[in-house]
Each structure stands twice: as C-alpha cells, then as structure tokens.
Amino acid sequence: MHSSTWKSLLVLGLTSLATESAAAPTSCPPPKVKPGRAIYITSNQQQNSIIALPIGSNGQLSAGTLTATGGSGSSILNQNGNVQTPATADVLSSQSAVTVAGNYLFAVNAGSNTVSMFAIDPLHPTRLTMVGRPAAVPGEFPVTVGASTKNKLVCVGATGAKSGVSCASFSSKGLGKMDQLRPVGLNQTTPPVGPPNTIGQVFFSEDEETLYTTVKGNPATNTTGTLGVFAVEQPCDGRGAVAVSQEGKLNVLDQTAVLFGAAPLPDSQILSSDAAFGAVMLSVDTETGTASVKNVIDVAGQKATCWATLSPETNTVFLADAGFDRFVELSSTDGSIKSTTNLNTGDPGINDLKAAGSFIYALSPGNATVAPAVTVFDVVSKKVAQHYQLKGSFATNKVQGLTVLA
Ligand SMILES: *[C@@H]1O[C@H](CO)[C@@H](O)[C@H](O)[C@H]1NC(C)=O
Ligand SMILES: *[C@@H]1O[C@H](CO)[C@@H](O)[C@H](O)[C@H]1NC(C)=O
Numbered sequence: 001m002h003s004s005t006w007k008s009l010l011v012l013g014l015t016s017l018a019t020e021s022a023a024a025p026t027s028c029p030p031p032k033v034k035p036g037r038a039i040y041i042t043s044n045q046q047q048n049s050i051i052a053l054p055i056g057s058n059g060q061l062s063a064g065t066l067t068a069t070g071g072s073g074s075s076i077l078n079q080n081g082n083v084q085t086p087a088t089a090d091v092l093s094s095q096s097a098v099t100v101a102g103n104y105l106f107a108v109n110a111g112s113n114t115v116s117m118f119a120i121d122p123l124h125p126t127r128l129t130m131v132g133r134p135a136a137v138p139g140e141f142p143v144t145v146g147a148s149t150k151n152k153l154v155c156v157g158a159t160g161a162k163s164g165v166s167c168a169s170f171s172s173k174g175l176g177k178m179d180q181l182r183p184v185g186l187n188q189t190t191p192p193v194g195p196p197n198t199i200g201q202v203f204f205s206e207d208e209e210t211l212y213t214t215v216k217g218n219p220a221t222n223t224t225g226t227l228g229v230f231a232v233e234q235p236c237d238g239r240g241a242v243a244v245s246q247e248g249k250l251n252v253l254d255q256t257a258v259l260f261g262a263a264p265l266p267d268s269q270i271l272s273s274d275a276a277f278g279a280v281m282l283s284v285d286t287e288t289g290t291a292s293v294k295n296v297i298d299v300a301g302q303k304a305t306c307w308a309t310l311s312p313e314t315n316t317v318f319l320a321d322a323g324f325d326r327f328v329e330l331s332s333t334d335g336s337i338k339s340t341t342n343l344n345t346g347d348p349g350i351n352d353l354k355a356a357g358s359f360i361y362a363l364s365p366g367n368a369t370v371a372p373a374v375t376v377f378d379v380v381s382k383k384v385a386q387h388y389q390l391k392g393s394f395a396t397n398k399v400q401g402l403t404v405l406a
C-alpha cells in the first residue's frame, strides 16, 4: 500500500558558487565511477522533511524537492557548565540520519520516535513517495538508520532514555514491525545530553552480513567507545525470515574515546572516526563478534572528527570535522593519512558526508550567521567543485544527515 505523499513543494532558493572547470581534454580517461543521481538530507524541523537535490552529469547539485516525512525532528541537549541547552548544530550528533537501499530511502524522526520509508522514482530521483506510515521505533530519540539491500533489513539506533538498536524487514509494501531493542549500554535521557555517551551510527558491514553500531564514550569520565556487533541470521531450510541476531557483542574498545561515524570496508574492517583524536581502523572477527583496534590514527589539529565515507573513485576514506571545513583522506588498507584539504568555504564545520562517483557531498549546518550548505568536492583534483547554499524556511542549522542515490 503506497500512501501518496509526494509533494513537489520546491522552492529551494539557492546561491550556487560553482567554479567552472575548464573543458577536459579529449585524451582524459572517463571517470571510473558513474556520478550519483541525487542527495537526501533531513531538515530535522518540527515537521521533518527530506530535502532532495538532483546531481547533474558533472556531479553538481541543482534545485530539488521537499517531502514531509510524517514525523518530527528534535535536538540533543548540550551541557554548558550546569546548564543544558538544545544543540544549535549537529543536532542529532550522528552519521546517517537518512540512508538509501536500492530505490528506497529511510529517515529517522528523532522527535516522534519513528522511521519513514520512501520509494525513489528511478527516473526522477528527487520524487519521493512515502511507503506506508512512519513505523514506530520501540526506543526513544532515533538518530541513525542503516539498511541492507541484500537482506531487505533496516535498523535504527535510538539514543534517548530507551536506547538501543531495533530492526525490521522492508518490502515494496513498507516496513515490518520494528523488533525488540538491542541495548547498547547507554543510560541517557530524552532528549539525550551529548554528544558524548550517545550512538554514533548504525550500519551494515560491507558484505551486509553483520550489523554494527558505534557508541561514543566520554573522555571527561574516562568512558571509551563501544562497537556493537550483531550477526545477520539467514533462515534455516527456507523457514522463517532473515533477521539481525538479538545476541550481539558490545566491544568496549580501550584505545577509542568518542567513536562516531564509520566507513565499512571489505574483510570485516571498519574505519571509524573518533571525535577525540581522529580515527581508528577496526577489525572484526565475525564468528565471535569480537572487535579489535588495528590502528590508531591521530589527526593533527582536529577538533571533532565525526564522519567518514569511502570514495568508490579513489578507494580511500574521507573524514569530516564538526569544528571546521577540512577533509582528511585515509588509506583504506591501513588508515594512514594520504592528504589533508582545507575547503575554505567559510562554513563552520560539517555534519555528515557521502561519497559518490568522483565526488564527496558534505553537509554543513552553518550557524547563526552562515547558511547551511553542501560542499561538492572533487576527489581527483582535491578541489571544491561547488558550494551549494540551502536557502528557504526548511534550511536551518538543524539540517542533519546526508546520503546519495548512487
Ligand atoms: C542512570 O543515570 C541516572 C541519572 O541520570 C542515575 O541516577 C542512575 O544511577 C544511572 N543508572 C546507571 C545504571 O548507571
Ligand atoms: C581518568 O583517567 C585519568 C588517568 O588515568 C585519571 O587521572 C583521572 O582521574 C580519571 N578521571 C575520572 C573522572 O575518572
């Protein structure tokens, strides 16, 4: 049952500060990877909406659509001395508030404890049709969603007073019932007080056979980061359905602190950002669910390295910082630093990013004086190809989450 809720309300007033690149000489090889088709961001306002922007054949963005999720956004609280105030940027403090699996899009609604599912029109990827009703998450304050195309599973991380990971199957008819919460060792409030001690990201392994969740520790109390590992269980003898195991392993990782957004890599490896110092390369034994730290990557001068994405063009991982507009590129084999690029966009920092084609799409929430924007970064030339400002009533400092239809 498709409930039709596509609204082409779009009005994305924009200023595009594109730098025209010179025409490529005909001898240049074609790009290795096809450009993405569209990006998706949540407005995370009281009436939450998806901001969908099409990607042109040159990788650049143009005006798109706004589609209501049928749920509400919210903000975590930041602790300032003895006072707790709603965060003004990075309001969910997560990676992947929105995710794509096949031609479906999923988005969390932190303020209404639901997850929304949309069908993406393959010919017009900014046209979204809500599938069914937003599904109730059995936890509070969902901030991140991961999905497996192969297994038709979607899992949500809730980080409020009732915290943990809940999963459901999905089909063209919509989401199944969200299952029992898998606890992740948090003792939070709703809204949670963060960024420390909250879930960073819920995501599937590269082979989609394992579900992971990062949980941030807190350097102030010497709490380290945790990686939750839950196996995807295939049905026996064709009976039952594929599901994520309720019996996971929570790996408390001594060499980590504020484990945040992550890029899954082949062979059960993960490059996860750590907001306290940079990143860690993790290795998971999928038989036992045991995770270990293979390499610690100290990123000099970092403020809060929170997001990570693997570029299909360069096969390297790009990290983004909440504190300033800079990318750090890491080897996906050992995590060593390959390059550092100051973007010089005037943005105060980034709060999610995703690679597609030969570009990185990075969301800046802006601040009281700088409008939210998406930076389109060319991973080959290491230059900003476009700085696309989001303008309109939906584009506030509360925007969070960015994913791409590849
Ligand atoms: C959880 O936090 C509350 C205060 O926020 C505290 O009273 C309680 O003891 C904590 N519980 C655990 C198990 O740490
Ligand atoms: C954290 O660990 C350091 C070094 O081991 C210690 O000096 C400090 O007292 C600890 N802080 C807390 C809050 O436990």
Ligand SMILES: *[C@@H]1O[C@H](CO)[C@@H](O)[C@H](O)[C@H]1NC(C)=O
Binding pocket: 346, 347, 348, 349, 366, 367, 368, 369, 370
């Ligand atoms: C917004 O961010 C810019 C860039 O970092 C900074 O120069 C400016 O002071 C910030 N404005 C506020 C109100 O914090």
